[in-house]
Every structure is written in structure tokens, then in C-alpha cells.
Amino acid sequence: MVERVGLGFAKKAASLSTKKGRDETGLFLVEGDKIVRDMPEDWPVAYYLASVSYADATDLSFFEKRATVHVMEDELFKRASDTLTPQGIAAVCEAKRPSAKDAFSPGCLALMCEGLSDPGNIGTLIRTADAAGCACVVLTEGSADVYNPKIVRATAGSIFRLKVVTGANGLEMARQMKREGVRLAAASPRGKSYPYSLDFKSAICVLVGNEARGLSKELEELADFKVKLPMSGTLESLNAAMAGGILLYEAVRQRLT
Amino acid sequence: MVERVGLGFAKKAASLSTKKGRDETGLFLVEGDKIVRDMPEDWPVAYYLASVSYADATDLSFFEKRATVHVMEDELFKRASDTLTPQGIAAVCEAKRPSAKDAFSPGCLALMCEGLSDPGNIGTLIRTADAAGCACVVLTEGSADVYNPKIVRATAGSIFRLKVVTGANGLEMARQMKREGVRLAAASPRGKSYPYSLDFKSAICVLVGNEARGLSKELEELADFKVKLPMSGTLESLNAAMAGGILLYEAVRQRLT
Incomplete structure (x- = not known):
């Protein structure tokens, strides 16, 4: 079904760019033609939003089969959107908050981000963790919220495929993983070893800390x-997402060869 | 020397966040306490800008030794700044535009970005290339400008250490590298081989393409x-910067072992 809507819907959608708005409704916003079309069929979509221009230029039957398409003036869509140049299509979806139960398995690869704050970094890491075949990604309570629209976009759809545990207590989660036989590899400039001489083939979780502060002392000690990583010259560190991604792919390399 | 300045200086600084403003003056803006203090001593600084709050709270002698510190009202500094929450200190520096001459050496590692557009991606790649010990980074003419303030920040200071060749013609540069014995490794989802079975020890340049389009057919054919990279499930690709960084670190790994 296609329905014309007004300001109220635009405001509701705009509120989903805040954590408060998402927590109150249990919904989040996914923007962009490719990511919206590529969503898995079993992910619950509450409804779609489309701009008049998009609706005029597009066969909407793909969307209508799944949920109502609410069409609004381009100006209103811009207000609903989190991007500067919106593509004119978005899905309002149910936010899933999976628990850590059954997240880890023998031989699994996992990633935990402690207090990571940059949405681009988190989104890129989720996408990389998905590509590397991670069983799950854990974001501790101090991290940005996974359904932040910038994160959703940066995951390029991986958010729909990968189990992302949010709001976890980092230390509790680390202890749980250790009990389940998952070893913890802390990415740290204070590290003593390069990853190439370590065993990344058995169950392992890569720990990545905050962009400025790194990992907490407590979590680093549990690792x-x-x-x-080897570092030329006077450089102190890599970008947090880059360091995490390189370590995940070292695990991929070891598991292949 | 410390001098109080007004709106004119704020406007001049703000104009440096555009390519036009930088091209007309040959200057660019570096913001933030750490990156400004850590600049190499031989990089030409035209002058510093500080907010009144920063100047009141800080011993400015470190900066005064090197160039005049222009102090302006906090509100004006905000106008000069490219960030939402400016730290109150910036350096206006001379932009260097090194040529590709002597950029490559026997056994060197290098990176070329063709038409890469996201400033965060470019900055992160320059930082990673620096950490990996690259001889230089080449940005082809379609890429974002290296002195874009977002790129400068994302390099975390690597922009001052690493030779970055800008505005290059990608195909000409690729041919030059091949003549100088540098092999070209194109990062491409259409690739046939994983990097682990390839030789990254001899002189090599990693080619990374645009975020959406990838590498041009012409450049990919020259490679x-x-x-x-191995990719689990239905995923098509990694973030461009991440893919480039993982390949550069595969070269680091091979060169270490």
C-alpha cells in the first residue's frame, strides 16, 4: 500500500536519529536504495518512507509487498533523513537487541569494542567483522549505539547479517568468553607481540578500545x-577500526593457510 | 609574538577549508593541540590561531618561538574552525605539493588511491601507509584534496611525515611506476588471488579505487x-580504506617474516 503522509511522519523518522527516539519506539531508520532493497526478508520492517521524487521515478511494488510505503514531500523527507543528500527511500525497522547467549562457539572469531565512539569506525568494523566471518560483535555500554544512522550506513548492510550485542558490560562479557574457551587478544600499542607469531586459529576475540584512550586497564589485564602491529618511525598507533580490521584479517589468513 | 585579531583572520582561516581558498593562498589549516604541537620543526608555519579561552589557559611560548600567535574571540575561532567542538588552537601552514620524482626506490612499498572521495578514508589510509612504512602515497586527480581539514585530522600527523603526491594522472603514474620496477597490485573484488600467495616483498604499489565504483578498468588492466580478500557469506566488498590497509599490512607481514 502507498499512502501520502505529512509532517508527523517526518518528525517521527527524524526522532529515530537519536538514541532516545530509538529506545522509546524500538525502531530505527535505514536509508538508501541499495541497503534497503538488500535487507534480509525476515527482518521486520514497520513501514517505508519515500520522497515524492523517489516515488514518482520508482516502481514501488518491491516495497509494497513487504510494508506500507509512506510518501512525503521531498522537503519533509530531507527533514526525516540523517544525510545531506538523501536518496529518497528509507525503511523504519525493528531494532534487534540480541543477547550474548550462544554468541560464541568452538573455534569462533569475535570482536569486542570497548567505548568506541566514532560511528564510522564502528560501522566499518562491523562490516569488516562480517567479511572476516566473525560469530558476533560486542559493543560495550560506553560505545555509540549500533542503530545510530551513521553506523547503520557504514556497515553497508552487515548490521542485518551479523549478531551485534550492545550495551554489554565489557568485563563481564570478557569473563564469560574466557569461561567458554574464547581467548582474548587486546589490540594495544603496549603489546609485546606481533599477531603473526600468535595463534589466531582457535576461538579468539579481538578487543579494540576507545579512539583516544585505548582499552581500559582492567580489560587489558583480563586479556x-x-x-x-609493527609501526614505522615515530607513529604511536593506527586508527582503532583499522587496527581491529587488520587483526581480524590476520585471523582469516591463519585460518586459510 | 601574540596579537589580538578579529573577523578578518577568522574569515581567512575559514576559507582554507575550501580547495579554492587553499589554492589561492598555498596555505592550509591544522587544528587540535596534539597535532599542532607534534608538527615537525621544519614544516613552514605561517602563523597560529588561538581562541581567547585557549590562550588564557595555555603557556603560548611553545608556539611563539615558531610564529606569531593570533588570538581571537571564541566565537570567531569557531567560525574559523572546521570542527563542531574546536580545541581552540590551529596552525596555518604552507601546503607542500611534492612531485613523484624520487618517490619510488628498490623494494619500496607504496599506495595509490584512484578517485577516492571520503576524507575519513583518505586520512586513515595515509596514516596506515605511514605506519606500514610506505615510501609515498599517490592521490589521483579525481580524489579529495589532501589538505582538506578532515583529511588532515584523520591522518593524525602522518601528513607531515609521508610524501603525498596529489593531482596525479593515475595511468601516467602507473606507467612510471612500472618503468621503475614497481609492481602494481589492484585491490579488486574481481581479483583471482588472495594476497597471502602473492609476493609483496619486492617493490609494490597497492591500488585502491573509489568507494562506489572501485578502480577504473584502464588502471586495473595495467596492474x-x-x-x-577472503570474504564470508554474501558480502561484496570491504570499505575501501580497510581493504587498502589490510593489503599494506600483508606487505608488512611478508617483509618481517
Whole structure:
């Protein structure tokens, strides 16, 4: 079904760009033609939003089969959107908050981000973790919310495929993983070893800390090993997402060869 | 020397966040306490800008030794700044535009970005290339400008250490590299090989394309090999900067072991 709507819907959608708005409704906004079309069929869509221009230029039957398409003036869509140049299509979806139960399995690869704050970094890491075949990504309570629209976009759809545990207590989660036989590899410039000499083939979780502060001392001490990447010259560190991604792919390399 | 200045200086600084403003003056803006203090001593600083709050709270002698510190009202500094929450200190520096001459050496590692557009991606890649010990980074003419303030920040200071060749013609540069014995490794989802079975020890340049379009067909055809990363499930690609960084670190790994 296609329905014309007004300001009220635009305001509701705009409120989903805040954590408060998402928590109150249990919904989040996914923007852009490709990511919206590529969503898995079993992810609950409350409704779609489309701009008049998009609706005029597009066969909407793909969307109508799944949920009502609410069409609004381009100006209103811009207000609903989190982007500067909106594509004119968005899905309002149910936010899933999976628990850590059954997240880890023998031999699994996982990623935990402690207090990571940059949405681009988090989104890119989720996408990379998905590509690397991670069983799950854990975001501790101090991290940005996974349904932040910038994160959703940066995951390029991986948010729909990968189990992302949010709001976790980092230390509790680390202890749980250790009990389940998952070793913890802390990415740290204070690390003693390069990843190339460590075993990333058995169950392992890569720990990545905040962009400025790194990992907390407590979590770093719980880790089975601290790992650093070789660094030329006077450089102190890599971007947090980059360091995490390189470590995940070192695990991919070891598991292939 | 410390001098109080007004709106004129704020406007001049703000104009440096545009390519036009930088091209007309040959200057660019570097913001933030850490990056400004850590600049190499031989990089030409035209002058510093500080907010009144920053100047009141800080011993400015470190800056005064090197160039005049222009102090302006906090509100004006905000106008000069490219960030939402400015730290109150910036350096206006001379932009260097090194040529590709002597950029490559036997056994060197290099990176070329063709038409990469996201400032965060470019900055992160320059930082990663610096960490990986690259001899230089080449940005082709379609890429965002290296002195874009968002790129400068994302490099975390690597922009001052690494040779970054800008505005290059990608195909000409690729041919020059091949003549100088540098092999070209195109990052491409159409690649046939994983990097782990390829030789990254001899002189090599990693080619990374645009976020949406990837590498141009012409450049991909000039490459000595197309390389892809293992990818789980239905995922098509990694973030461009992440893919480039993982390939650069595969070269680091091979060169260490």
C-alpha cells in the first residue's frame, strides 16, 4: 500500500536519529536504495518512507509487498533523513537487541569494542567483522549505539547479517568468553607481540578500545595477550577500526593457510 | 609574538577549508593541540590561531618561538574552525605539493588511491601507509584534496611525515611506476588471488579505487595482479580504506617474516 503522509511522519523518522527516539519506539531508520532493497526478508520492517521524487521515478511494488510505503514531500523527507543528500527511500525497522547467549562457539572469531565512539569506525568494523566471518560483535555500554544512522550506513548492510550485542558490560562479557574457551587478544600499542607469531586459529576475540584512550586497564589485564602491529618511525598507533580490521584479517589468513 | 585579531583572520582561516581558498593562498589549516604541537620543526608555519579561552589557559611560548600567535574571540575561532567542538588552537601552514620524482626506490612499498572521495578514508589510509612504512602515497586527480581539514585530522600527523603526491594522472603514474620496477597490485573484488600467495616483498604499489565504483578498468588492466580478500557469506566488498590497509599490512607481514 502507498499512502501520502505529512509532517508527523517526518518528525517521527527524524526522532529515530537519536538514541532516545530509538529506545522509546524500538525502531530505527535505514536509508538508501541499495541497503534497503538488500535487507534480509525476515527482518521486520514497520513501514517505508519515500520522497515524492523517489516515488514518482520508482516502481514501488518491491516495497509494497513487504510494508506500507509512506510518501512525503521531498522537503519533509530531507527533514526525516540523517544525510545531506538523501536518496529518497528509507525503511523504519525493528531494532534487534540480541543477547550474548550462544554468541560464541568452538573455534569462533569475535570482536569486542570497548567505548568506541566514532560511528564510522564502528560501522566499518562491523562490516569488516562480517567479511572476516566473525560469530558476533560486542559493543560495550560506553560505545555509540549500533542503530545510530551513521553506523547503520557504514556497515553497508552487515548490521542485518551479523549478531551485534550492545550495551554489554565489557568485563563481564570478557569473563564469560574466557569461561567458554574464547581467548582474548587486546589490540594495544603496549603489546609485546606481533599477531603473526600468535595463534589466531582457535576461538579468539579481538578487543579494540576507545579512539583516544585505548582499552581500559582492567580489560587489558583480563586479556590472554596484548598484541601490537609493527609501526614505522615515530607513529604511536593506527586508527582503532583499522587496527581491529587488520587483526581480524590476520585471523582469516591463519585460518586459510 | 601574540596579537589580538578579529573577523578578518577568522574569515581567512575559514576559507582554507575550501580547495579554492587553499589554492589561492598555498596555505592550509591544522587544528587540535596534539597535532599542532607534534608538527615537525621544519614544516613552514605561517602563523597560529588561538581562541581567547585557549590562550588564557595555555603557556603560548611553545608556539611563539615558531610564529606569531593570533588570538581571537571564541566565537570567531569557531567560525574559523572546521570542527563542531574546536580545541581552540590551529596552525596555518604552507601546503607542500611534492612531485613523484624520487618517490619510488628498490623494494619500496607504496599506495595509490584512484578517485577516492571520503576524507575519513583518505586520512586513515595515509596514516596506515605511514605506519606500514610506505615510501609515498599517490592521490589521483579525481580524489579529495589532501589538505582538506578532515583529511588532515584523520591522518593524525602522518601528513607531515609521508610524501603525498596529489593531482596525479593515475595511468601516467602507473606507467612510471612500472618503468621503475614497481609492481602494481589492484585491490579488486574481481581479483583471482588472495594476497597471502602473492609476493609483496619486492617493490609494490597497492591500488585502491573509489568507494562506489572501485578502480577504473584502464588502471586495473595495467596492474600486475588483481588481488581480493577472503570474504564470508554474501558480502561484496570491504570499505575501501580497510581493504587498502589490510593489503599494506600483508606487505608488512611478508617483509618481517
